Amino acid sequence: MALQPEKLVTAEKYLALERKADHKSEYYAGEIFAMAGASERHNLIVANVVAELRAGLKRRDCKVYPSDMRLKILSTGLYTYPDVVVVCNKPQFDDEHKDTLLNPTLIVEILSESTEAHDRGKKFEHYRKIESLAEYLLIPQDSPKIEYYSRQPENQWLLSEITGLQNTVKLAAIGCELVLAEVYDKVEI
Known part of the structure; x- marks a missing residue:
């Protein structure tokens, strides 16, 4: 007996379901993926x-969004929820609901065992296709470190690793910095 193929969901159906749901899900290529807590x-x-970025960007034309702001990558069709997003200049949204952002300047992902490979691999592959994206940060939960990717000419990405609570990451694209001691404040590492 042959298995029935799974029915794919349209992006419109996903958004209708997602806007009523009590939990977050990602969407890609007709499939919906529940997100873990x-x-x-x-x-x-x-x-x-979020607190450090908001303080550093207080007088700038940038907005900081926590993990409830959905992001759509136009060129790939991925809908996802980054942990933190910064948009400089005017935010662009997918529709009048203003709950699906299109033009991030900075994306931050906090790594966990279950998401690390995806955040470094396929997800970053999608993110690199966002024309407005200038910086991408990966932050582990268990050690004071930030992996800072910055877009270079000809769509190349430069990785800088900053370690130690005494160090600072300078975010050139948004004119702000993150002090690792503040990023890990009250976090048991």
């Missing part, structure tokens, strides 16, 4: 990063 360390790091 986050640990205490993950949530503390997200809160710290």
Whole structure:
């Protein structure tokens, strides 16, 4: 007996379901993927990063969004929820609901065992196709470190690794910096 092929979902159907759901899901190529909850360390790091970025960008034309802001990658069709997103200049949205962002300048992902390979691999592959994206940060939960990717000419990406609580990451594209001691404040590492 042959298995029935799974019915693919349209992006429109996904958005209708997602806007009514009590949990977050990602969408890609007709499939919906439920997202797992986050640990205490993950949530503390997200809160710290959002607080530091908001303080650093207070007088700039940039907005900081936490993990409830959905992002759509136009060229690939992926809908996802980055941990933190910064948009400089005017945010562009997918529709009048203003719940699906299109033009991030900076994306931050907090790494966990279950998401690390995806955040470094396929997800970053999608993110690199966003024309407005200038910087991408990967932050582990268990050690004071930030992997800072910055877009270079000809769509190349430069990786800088910053380690140690005493160090700072200078985010050139948004004119701001993150102090690792603040990123990991109250986080048991």
